[in-house]
Amino acid sequence: MVTSEDIKKRLETTLSAEVEVIDESHLHAGHEGAKSGGRHYRVKLKSARFNGLRTLARHRLVYDALAEWMKQEIHALAIDAAEDTTEDAS
Template identity: 55%
Template sequence: MTTIADQMHQTLADRLTPSHLEVLDESAAHAGHEGANGTGFGTHFRVRIASPFFTGRTRVAQHRLVYDALQEFIDQGVHALAIEVL
């Protein structure tokens, strides 16, 4: 069974061809906080990413590319997404 983090990793790999990519599920650290749903579905994630698609783009535009790629996960209940562009 693949985790949400694994699925997010694959989606980002397919869409942004990153040279570096980490997707970390930090949901356990947020248990009881706003957006933590207690269903086992990850809700809080950190993405560390470097991609050639980011070249020449502002930080906001870089983050938008990540958010756009992961929109289906946000629609399914991902509550928080921390993005670190490397």
């Protein structure tokens, strides 16, 4: 089973991002996705990889990074993906 820490590490590595992962599964108890074992997560990311990209393109990068888990382990994913415009961001 995938954990918040697994998601965090994957996104940090794949997108060179600052990442916060919040497991919101307890808010969805009894929901169909929860019954089958899928979890609900919220991710907040900041990455230079998002610079100049529209929201949809940023979300696609996140979904691509987590693709193998989106099939079963992650039922729902809320994404807040921000640009990293600090001077030393690469």
